[in-house]
Amino acid sequence: MKHHHFIIISLTIQGHINPTLQLAKNLSRAGVRCTFVTxxxxxxxxxxxxxxDGLFYASISDGNDDGTAKMDFSDYMKQLKRVGSENLKKLIDRYAGDGHPVTCLVYTFIWPWVxxxxxxxxxPSAFLVIQSATAFAIYHHLFSINNNGVYSSTNEINLSFPIxxxxxxxxxxxxxxxxxxQNDPYSSFMIPVMREHIQNLEHDTNPRVLINTFNKLEEKSLKIIDKIGIYSIGPLIPSAFLDGIELEDKSFGCDLFEKSETYCQWLDSKLEGSVVYVAFGSIATVKEEQKEEVLQGLLESEMPFLWVIRSSKEDDKKKNDEIYGLNGKGMIVPWCSQMEVLFHKSIGCFVSHCGWNSTLESTIAGVxxxxxxxxxxxxxxIKMVEEVWGTGVRARVEEEGGIVKREELKRCLGVLMGDGEKGNEIRRNVKKYRDLAMEAVKVGGSSHNNLNKFLESL
Structure with a gap:
């Protein structure tokens, strides 16, 4: 195989770091020199x-190295492209001069200019999609020039439903x-970014898209976009939880938040399949009213729960400390190793924001x-989880206020933690997809083969 040197460039948000670092680790173990850049x-x-061995780290300036400049995200994106592109080229030149020429650039969502x-x-370059193939199929449908997509030449929001x-x-x-x-605060800069991604791929004579998914999970969605150089190479999950080849690979490798160290012993004290794990990711800020409804729903369900609530202020930490062990049922921590928790025998279900990483991780764990x-x-x-894969349920929000009430949470918990027909079917489905994921990453499996095909395409 050709001696490759990849630059893999990512934003330092936990949900971006995890899959990009895991890809870098996987490639390094396959003999590819990788430099993770942010x-x-x-x-x-x-x-x-x-x-x-073979995994290195570097940084490039975006013109705001100390992080103190205040600007809206649209202005930042323009600066990132202007300053970042020049500094990325300088980094590539430096590696060429050092005898380690770069052979491929891999980039994620906010870096279309790469x-x-x-x-x-x-x-050559490759777009690493760290969302689902289904989400990417939606973007391609809406932004493609070839398909006369709704957003192919405008930021004006004029969607008609259903799609x-x-x-x-x-x-x-x-x-x-x-x-x-239209009412989303991120639309003004994310619509142009996604259009740039799709149209860059359409202008490329040999486009390459790496997607953190596996064939048997999103077969229909992958078929929709199969004409643009798609390689499904997921799940990008630490090896110890998947193929078991690298047993020491038990974490993604970089937590931006401080972990609690007490939850493992607490989980060890609980019965198998009895604990509700609750986490809403590293970005979204959950309304206080929603937190209260979740808390009361959990307490009224009388099921033990482990809940991750990110704490940034001392007052928040103190408040969370007061909730620890409330009624002897719950534990709240500021952060945890999610894979470690999901694979713990005590976990029965996962109340989640359904970020793509969390969705995949729960599937791999059979939760x-x-x-x-x-x-x-x-x-x-969650649309796919509930209606296509049958691996969970969606908690319905009240029309006014957009809050999931405690009664609705208790209803969902009753389905997934109970012995009814629907709960049993969901548990069978999630275990089926867990097994299919394991098959995909084995030597000779679809994701393993797709990664090799991608390398051969360069």
């Missing part, structure tokens, strides 16, 4: 980065990534989901 300011926040840099200097994609359920307003909607989506592609993910 901004100078972002790099300063990273700790406990994995130390693996494809332009690659074309300019005659390097129909071949062989998928009809998609309504509550089923698509939220930034595609059913209760979806409480907050933003972005989470609405699409």
């Amino acid at each position: 901004t100078v300011n972002g790099f300063s926040k990273l700790n406990n980065l994995p130390s693996i 494809a332009e840099v690659a074309r300019e200097i005659n390097l 129909k994609l071949p062989e998928l359920p009809l998609l309504f307003r509550d089923d698509i990534p939220s930034f595609l909607l 059913p989901l209760i979806g409480v989506p907050q933003l972005a592609d989470q609405f699409t993910n």
Whole structure:
């Protein structure tokens, strides 16, 4: 195999770091030299980065190295492209001078201009999609010039519902990534970014898209987009939880938040399948009213629960401390190793925002989901979880206020934690997809083969 050197470039948000670092680890173990790159300011926040032969780290300036400049995200994106592209080219030149020429650029969601840099200097590139193939199929449908997509030449929001994609359920307003909607605060900069991604791929003579999914999970969605160089290479999950080849690979390798160390003993004291795990991700801020409804729903269900609530202020930490062990049922922690928790025998279900990483992780662990989506592609993910894969249920919000009430949470818990026919069917489904994921990443499995095909395409 050709001696490759990949630059894999990512934003320093936990949900972006986890899959990109895991891809870098997987490639390094396959003999590819990888350099994980982020901004100078972002790099300063990273700790406990994995130390693996062939895996290196670097940073480039985005013009805001100390993180103090205040600007809206649209202005930041323009600056990132202008300053970042020049500094990325300098980094590539430096590696060439050091005898380690770069052979491929891999980039994630807010870096569409990396494809332009690659074309300019005659390097292959690949877009690493860290959302689902279904979400990507929606973006392709809406932004493609070839398909005369709604957003192919405008930021004006003029969607009509339902959206129909071949062989998928009809998609309504509550089923698509939220930034595609008029009232979403992220639409003004995310619509241009996604259009740039799709149109860059359409301008490329040999486009490559790596997706953190596996064939048997999203077969129909992958078929929709199969003409644009798709490689499903997931789940991008630490090896110890999947193929077991690298037993020491038990974490993604970089937590941006401080973990509690007490939850494992607490989980050990609980019965198998008895604990409700609750976590709403690393980005969304959950309303206080919603927190209260979740708390009361959990307490009234009389099921033990482990709940991750990110704490940034001392008052928040004190408040969370007061809730620890409330009625002897619950434990609240500021952060945890989610894979470690989901694979614990005591976990019975996962109340989740349904970010794509969490959705995949719960599937790999064989844990059913209760979806409480907050933003972005989470609405699409729970649509697939409930209506296509049958691996969980969606908690319905009240029309006024958009809150999941305690009664609704208790209803969902009753389904997933009870012995009824629907709960049993969901548990069978999630275990089926867990086994299919394990098959996909084995030597000779679809994801293993697709990664090799991608390398051979370069």
